[in-house]
Amino acid sequence: MTMKTILAGATLAASLSTTAFADDPTKVGFIYVGPVGDGGWTYEHNQGRLAVEEEFGEAVETVFVESVPEGADAERVMQQMALGGADLIFTTSFGYMDPTINVAEKFPDVMFEHATGYKQADNVSVYSARFYEGRAVQGHIAGQMTESNVIGYIGSFPIPEVIRGINAAYIQAKAVNPDVEFKIVWAYTWFDPAKEAEAASVLIEQGADVILQHTDSTAPQAAAQAAGNVVTFGQASDMAEFGPFPRVSSIIDNWGPYYIARTQAVIDGTWESTNTWDGIGAGMVGIGEISDAVPADVKASAEALRDSLASGEYHAFTGPLNKQDGSAWLADGETADDGTLAGMSFYVEGLTGDIPQ
């Protein structure tokens, strides 16, 4: 007997038992790459899970496994959840992409949702947020808050997602402050307080008085607080405990509404494989409160930028824009298409240094 037929038998048995007990709650599983207490990425996905629990109460049961390494272990945990009767599984890290596809193939009756990836299947949806819209607002504030004109940026990995954020922030910072310069440090981690703190200290020593981070811990916030005069922004979660200074605003991932909508779709039987990429407008990306440490006029213009991004009136990548090597990218008034943004592997003109290869 092959794995497929065994599994088909198991799922058949599972679905029979579901029909036998019609009141059985819908089971929704979550797989996290970090601990739920990381204060950033995983924390916000878990908030989304809690929102699902609150919305549906008894009708839905949620389960999760935290700190699951990407690769073979992820595949096993997903299978185990599917065997355990999960109807819908959210796999919340890019590195879960291939495992999700593999497991989904074996469990055609279980729906999967993979965050930040690009591989879809009949029972695999992908979803991500247009964090770069939030980066644009950060860049706008950062460009005006800096006095040294040096903005430090802690990158995680040189992948399109992160490069997009750097470009979006730089474009807006440059627009309000032509003398601004970005210093970028690659931490090669999503979550490592020690490495992140070190990266922040290095940037501060090099004269940065604003730190943007694409890593998930609050360590850079603490490093900035210790330095005294360095501005930061919360990443993934609000990190309000470091406000009103150094944290002057934040990008908040807000997964709750999406998770509730997808769970509802499974309950209703209307779930379909989709590709979702929502931004500020749909509420998937939130801009944390801009604190009073920011001058009132800057705050007002930042909020105006946020609103125009939300309404779609303005796009964070609007021409004229050149690539770093000076070649033309977007003509005046032209906006970037999603395909280019999804695979972005170049800096825009003005950024210095090379993307590590």
Add this chain to the structure above:
Amino acid sequence: MLMLEKRPQPSKTWTLAAPILAVILTMICGGLLFAALGKAPLETIRTIFLDPLFSEFAWFYRPQLLIKGAPLALIAIGLSFGFRAGIWNIGAEGQYIVGAICGAAVGLAVYPTESIFIFPLMVIAGVLGGMLWALIPGILKVKFDTNEILVSLMLVYVAEQLLASMALSTLRNPEGMGFPGSRNLAKYDSASSWISENAGMHWGVVAAFIAVIFAYVTLSRHQFGFNVRLAGQSPRAARFAGVNPKLLVLVCMGISGGLAGAAGLFEVAGPAGQISIDFNVGYGFTAIIVAFLGRLHPIGILLAAGLMALTYIGGEIAQSNLGLPGAAIQLMQGMLLFFLLMVDVLTNYRVRFGKGATT
């Protein structure tokens, strides 16, 4: 009054009983911990230690035990040679990474050619890669008397950077739309280490069993095994017996590095499938616990690797079915080593009660 008296010879009984007692103590204290977290202790312990073997879905978990246990056993067997001889290779994690990179590079270089020679070549490259990475601290120790613990450990971090760089550039999947990570070797027939994915069998599992037999014979029947044990127990006597300590360092580092490299290759060509930034998940470090839990004995290591695999898989079941936090599982695995070291005192010392104790 409680007294500890050194035994003239380590107790044979306690050598065997210590790991079992450590497991029992871990279950008791783990149970108390789970109770404090508001979980039913017996149910949690049953979930972790028995469900992977005997539950409704055991047909799925049993093969997973092989997948999770094989790299642990393979690396721990390699480490046990050095550990017996007092040569401390702590950097198996790095050798595992480099082995995976070298082996995967061979497979990726010839993609998509199909040939039966590809996989054996990858294995050789993986073994050599791990071996060379381990020989760096070995040669430095022999030539400059550096500390192999520090050098081998530090090289883990170098290997991690190398891995990130490989996943982002040289070995990146050209069809991966700019995202990091190599092609999936498990889906490339000539390079896949899978024998039967459903049965959890890949060549790494086979290699682990062969390594166990090989190590058992070498340690108990061969001159080299005798030299290793002698060097560990009495370096001076070993020199009189004609053991070359420098050669022994190089050979032990080479064996442990080679097996760690092989483990990395089997993993990347099978269960993991691709070189990615986070490819390594700590097998190289966990294998150190496995080696000691198994008393540095090949059969013991095999059992210890199985036990460790059990706590990983059972731990995941407990997380998802009972809502147990991930850290509680790690805490329990830590307890296991802690209790083992504690109980180990009984192997080398006799406990005496009361005034009658001799001093």
